[in-house]
Amino acid sequence: MSAYQKYTELDxxxxxxxxxxxxxxxxxxxPKSEQFGIVSQIRRCVVSVPSNIAEGRGRLYKKETIQFLSIARGSLYELETQLYISKDLSYITEVQLSTCLKKIEALGKLSNGFIRYNNDKQE
Known part of the structure; x- marks a missing residue:
């Protein structure tokens, strides 16, 4: 990975x-009644993931970069929890939940790898 690789090029x-x-x-x-409830919360945290990856990539110091990447990873866990709750409330099906969880798991692995990469590289 190039030291100058733009965040938009990151997998x-x-x-x-x-x-x-x-x-x-x-x-x-x-349901429309959830637009300002769980829908808003889910959307805020899912948008937080790429946003924090981008912000972390723009930081000058390794410690700051890792902090923002860790926030992005935390947002993934938050999203996962909210999707389980959505399934409990019958807003999504088991199949929809499973599809999302697979995507979250794959993204979590990519995030962990990127955090490790940033931890290992020189200041």
């Missing part, structure tokens, strides 16, 4: 953007 950012689009489409089917 972890591309996958997080795709997840955000998928989740936006999924939550469009939620």
């Amino acid at each position: 972890v950012w591309k996958h997080s953007r795709a997840l955000a689009s998928h989740v936006y489409e999924l939550t469009a089917t939620f």
Whole structure:
């Protein structure tokens, strides 16, 4: 990975953007009464993932970069929890939940790898 690689070229950012689009489409089917409840919360945290990856990539110091990448990873866990709750409330099906969880797991692995890469590289 080039030291000058733009965040828009990172696989972890591309996958997080795709997840955000998928989740936006999924939550469009939620009840209107949830637009300012769980839908808003889910959308905020899924958008937080690529946003924090981008912000972390723009930081000058390794410690700051890793902090923002860790926030992005935390948002993935938050999203996962909210999707389980959505399934409990019958807003999504087991199949929809499973599809999302697979995407989240794959993105989590990419995120962990990117955090390790940033941890290992020289200041």
